[in-house]
Amino acid sequence: MALVAYAAALMTLGAALLARYLSNVLPHDTDMLAAIRSNLHMAFIGSMLLGSMLMPNSKDHRDTPGPSPRVSGSIVIVATGTAAGLLVARDHPWLAVLLLVATAVVGAAVWRFATKYENAIGEARFTGSASAD
Structure with a gap:
């Protein structure tokens, strides 16, 4: 549901x-x-x-995998570029087309980068106990 x-x-x-x-x-x-x-x-x-x-x-949210860095990074780039293109479309249609083409190029570059370095991208994990100095 x-x-x-x-x-x-x-x-x-x-x-x-x-x-x-x-x-x-x-x-x-x-x-x-x-x-x-x-x-x-x-x-x-x-x-x-x-x-x-x-x-x-879910009792433990750490068991559910989140989206991969390449998917989440590309979604952010495409959503931002598309929104920027829609905002300038009425006044400057040529700029909107340029923004959408640049969005596609940058989105592909982010996808490729995140695929190559997928194991190095992620949340920080700290082990051990914190000690006061």
Whole structure:
């Protein structure tokens, strides 16, 4: 059931991004699209909260593996670059295309780097007891 809520959250996020794009392309309908976007954002947050509440609890969260560094790094690059491209699309369409191409190149470079150094990337683990000096 949690996966259904997360899927609904992703669909509402996609619809919110489409509404944002349409408000950039159709500037005369911005008031109506702003109201739609606001409702979509609330639906997204509600779906994410519902998915979190329905997710079965694990006794030890260290047993569940997180996403690999190459996946999480690439997702951050693509999301940031796409958001930047959407923000400048109305005023400077050529800059938006340049940002999206640069995002693809940097995303591929991050994927390759994180694949090569996957064992060296991760959280710090400290062993032993802390002593006061």
